[in-house]
Amino acid sequence: MRNSKPATDDDIQELIELFFFAYRDFTADPDAILAEIEFGRAHHRVIHFVGHRPGLTVAELLELLRITKQSLGRVLKQLVEEGFVNQVQDREDRRQKRLSLTEKGANLLEKLRTPQAVRIQSALLETGYAAEDAAHFLKAMTGSLTAADKKE
């Protein structure tokens, strides 16, 4: 796939717009499910990362989400109180709380994941692209623009 023809301004313009539409629709499906149980997108993000990185700490979660602890606070509190997320004190550093999903939380995550997985699978099938290639592109879209910290 190397050395394809360069992108024109119009190509770029189209990609900017498509990226907006794709993300808008990508989040719309789980949003609808979340609305039923009076949760929002913020809850989804927490459940996603806690589910995917069981045992992560609050500080690590904040860094992933790039929000303040005050913002996380309410959402996390709700998730814990309603039994979606577990907090256990770390043995070595008892200030830290290790987060993980309860079974209830794992069930919700799976429910939220499904439409997004279906959407991605159909897109891969439709285009014939490998997951690897899509991942490569999205990774290249991520991070700071100054190449300095590309390894992030």
Add this chain to the structure above:
Amino acid sequence: MRNSKPATDDDIQELIELFFFAYRDFTADPDAILAEIEFGRAHHRVIHFVGHRPGLTVAELLELLRITKQSLGRVLKQLVEEGFVNQVQDREDRRQKRLSLTEKGANLLEKLRTPQAVRIQSALLETGYAAEDAAHFLKAMTGSLTAADKKE
């Protein structure tokens, strides 16, 4: 690129997450520019679509953004008052207002577009993918999940 190996659950999981990161970083650059002039992401969206589809009506803009007219109202009003967007009455149907960017608006759009264009160009360069391929994938990610209205 047809018939690549099928995506595993882990592949999908990674793509879901990468999509979140990519969009987070994609919007962070213009957000920083907008903050300087006390605008938000909502202003960006309006400027983008008005710039890209000069002469579109308010109703069309609402459909693109998928928000209510009350939500659009505040943002559009600001953009018009501060001279970024023009409204002209349609000749044939004088109820309609055709929206377009002023020079000031076009300048701002260009300024906002630049970091996003740079990000996309570097991602294409880094991966060696053609803009066309990226567009194809993002289009496949867009729309309703029920194939019924795939042509949208």
Add this chain to the structure above:
DNA sequence: ATAGTTATGTCAATAAGGCTGACATATTAT
């Protein structure tokens, strides 16, 4: 032991950007 730092949590105030519902106006269509 004491002092400082770290991880977490919480309170209060503020803002952006969505939402619903209601209503107003001008214009077009029947």
Add this chain to the structure above:
DNA sequence: ATAATATGTCAGCCTTATTGACATAACTAT
């Protein structure tokens, strides 16, 4: 004339973010 459409606006509400200040517990260094 009446109804429907395109737009705008008022009022109130919600979620999710922000900053700043402060509290507590636990770890680290002196």
